[in-house]
Amino acid sequence: MELLSISRTVIYEQIRAGRLRTVKQGRTRLVPDGAIAEYVALLEREANR
Numbered sequence: 001m002e003l004l005s006i007s008r009t010v011i012y013e014q015i016r017a018g019r020l021r022t023v024k025q026g027r028t029r030l031v032p033d034g035a036i037a038e039y040v041a042l043l044e045r046e047a048n049r
Contacts, residue, residue, distance in 0.1 A: 003036060014039070
């Protein structure tokens with residue numbers, strides 16, 4: 001949330017939409033560094049359309 005400056009709700013919406021990749025460790029859902037970079041690249045591609 002802090003790295004992307006977006007709310008928790010938006011994070012979960014993006015996860016459900018398949019736009020932000022996560023991994024699960026027990027009951028905890030983690031967002032790998034690479035997934036954040038992929039998400040930012042996706043946003044940049046969408047902005048350039």
